[in-house]
Amino acid sequence: xxxxxxxxxxxxxxxxxxxxxxxxxxxxxxxxxxxxxxxxxxxxxxxxxxxxxxxxxxxxxxxxxxxxxxxxxxxxxxxxxxxxxxxxxxxxxxxxxxxxxxxxxxxxxxxxxxxxxxxxxxxxxxxxxxxxxxxxxxxxxxxxxxxxxxxxxxxxxxxxxxxxxxxxxxxxxxxxxxxx
Amino acid sequence: xxxxxxxxxxxxxxxxxxxxxxxxxxxxxxxxxxxxxxxxxxxxxxxxxxxxxxxxxxxxxxxxxxxxxxxxxxxxxxxxxxxxxxxxxxxxxxxxxxxxxxxxxxxxxxxxxxxxxxxxxxxxxxxxxxxxxxxxxxxxxxxxxxxxxxxxxxxxxxxxxxxxxxxxxxxxxxxxxxxxxxxxxxxxxxxxxxxxxxxxxxxxxxxxxxxxxxxxxxxxxxxxxxxxxxxxxxxxxxxxxxxxxxxx
Numbered sequence: 326x327x328x329x330x331x332x333x334x335x336x337x338x339x340x341x342x343x344x345x346x347x348x349x350x351x352x353x354x355x356x357x358x359x360x361x362x363x364x365x366x367x368x369x370x371x372x373x374x375x376x377x378x379x380x381x382x383x384x385x386x387x388x389x390x391x392x393x394x395x396x397x398x399x400x401x402x403x404x405x406x407x408x409x410x411x412x413x414x415x416x417x418x419x420x421x422x423x424x425x426x427x428x429x430x431x432x433x434x435x436x437x438x439x440x441x442x443x444x445x446x447x448x449x450x451x452x453x454x455x456x457x458x459x460x461x462x463x464x465x466x467x468x469x470x471x472x473x474x475x476x477x478x479x480x481x482x483x484x485x486x487x488x489x490x491x492x493x494x495x496x497x498x499x500x501x502x503x504x505x
Numbered sequence: 506x507x508x509x510x511x512x513x514x515x516x517x518x519x520x521x522x523x524x525x526x527x528x529x530x531x532x533x534x535x536x537x538x539x540x541x542x543x544x545x546x547x548x549x550x551x552x553x554x555x556x557x558x559x560x561x562x563x564x565x566x567x568x569x570x571x572x573x574x575x576x577x578x579x580x581x582x583x584x585x586x587x588x589x590x591x592x593x594x595x596x597x598x599x600x601x602x603x604x605x606x607x608x609x610x611x612x613x614x615x616x617x618x619x620x621x622x623x624x625x626x627x628x629x630x631x632x633x634x635x636x637x638x639x640x641x642x643x644x645x646x647x648x649x650x651x652x653x654x655x656x657x658x659x660x661x662x663x664x665x666x667x668x669x670x671x672x673x674x675x676x677x678x679x680x681x682x683x684x685x686x687x688x689x690x691x692x693x694x695x696x697x698x699x700x701x702x703x704x705x706x707x708x709x710x711x712x713x714x715x716x717x718x719x720x721x722x723x724x725x726x727x728x729x730x731x732x733x734x735x736x737x738x739x740x741x742x743x744x745x746x747x748x749x750x751x752x753x
Contacts (some may be wrong), residue, residue, distance in 0.1 A: 339638060382633070389635060397632035408631040414530050414620065421619035437612055440573050441532035480623060481630030494618050 326371060328362040329356060334390075337368075343387030343478065385477035386484055409479070419445045420454060424476070424488055428458045428469035446470065452477060507595035521641065528566070533613040535562060540610070549609060550603055552588055556581035679713050684720035686714075690744075698724060699745045 326334075337344060349361045356364075365388060369381040372390075382391050392400060401408065404469055412420070419442055422434050434442050449455045450470075458471035477484060529535040539558050540547060560578055568574045589601040690705060705718050722744070725731045729749030735742040 341635075380633075384630075391633035391635055394629065396630045397634070411624070411631075412627065415618035417623050418530060418616055420623055421616045424623070425619065437609075437616060438531055439533040439577065439609070439613065440721055478750060479630065480626040481633070483624065488617070491615070494615055 327364060327367060329353065329360060330367045330371070333361065333364045337381070337388060337390045340389075343389040344493045345387040348387070364502050365371055382481065383483040384481055385474045413445075415440075415442070415445050416449055419449060420472070420476070423449075423455055423470050424485065424493075427471040429471075430461050430463075430467040430469050432467060434470075512576060524581050532559075532574045534617070535559065535566075535574070535612060536577065537610060537617075547607060550607070552581060552603060554583045575710075681713060681717045681720060683717050683720045683724070686717040687725065690718070690725060690731070691723055694746055695748060699743055702741050703742060705744070 332352055332375065333349065346361055350356065350358075365381065371377070372380050376394075377394060379390050379392055382389050384391075397408075415438075418438055419434055422437055423429055426433065426448055431446060433440060434446070446455070450457070453473055453475040455470045455476065456473050457468045459468040459469045461469055472485070483490070516738070529538065531710050536555070536559060537546075539555060539562065540550065543555070543558070545551065545555065559581055563569060563578060576709075582605060586601045592599050685706075693700060693705060702722075705722070706714055710718075711724070722733065726733050726747070729747045731750065732745050732747045733742050734745065
């Protein structure tokens, strides 16, 4: 491996969170973004092709080394690490609405779900998955919510564009052509 | 508020009682479940049948008093009624009263699908571990302040110079001087048999003078040294020698 690739590996090993591309420049001021992307590519391939138990993952706008899914059960059984608590259906529904419609107010979330959602919003805010991103210009200037970087990290997504596009969902909102 | 029978219910800080249903996330969820179970075409929902089923399910789940479910039940019954109204066959302006419901159901269905996708993504992420557990860095305490006493005094001076001149009130204790007032009254009684209340006070009495004299008057009246008389309420009273008066 290239010297810079080894530096990248060491940095990712040492960091407690995903490292963004522009943070890597602090490691070596002479390296350009393209240099780092090259190093990222080399390290990823190294892990993938030489049978490593870890992989290089693009997550929440940065890069992180994670153990491979295949070993999750054994690691958990041995109690070396444990999975975070899963979210309730209600919490996932609210997250789904916010992730696609952000910034969005409580009224719209409740309108779509058909149930009051104040408690769920508070819970998601406490877990750091959503945050208040501003206030609507509408009556009463209600709070607007948006997802946080922790949301992407929780889901293992690189950015919001990794969410499925609406045409990839089985339900389309367009009415059938025969109608009307 | 979602309400229902069996589920456990955390009481949030604002006191609102939130109960989450085990099985259904809300009336739309229940409705979708019924539509799927009955294998109904969502674009042609037999409202009368589905409304009956919805009410029955509500009752079976103990949701008879859950506002959101009641609202949906009312909505279904209203659509049912609207569909029963006669209309002309060529009425182009007629809009299927089920449309809005179908739109909401599909929108909700889409949200459910995304929610499931999110759940899958979260589970995928949760089964890949980052290196060891690293406790989050505690908030670093502010660095210790380094300054000399001169700098501190200068800073204090700067702050003080911004303040308007303080208005300093001096509080002077002024106890009532009942003793002096008593002596003065007795002296006056010695020279005159009757006199008015105002004459006891000097030419420009202070509040304390008035109060002291009043207390002295009442005290002397109680012990019989003098007598107080008033012709009508709120008129000036007249002071005269009392039965216990003795010349000193």
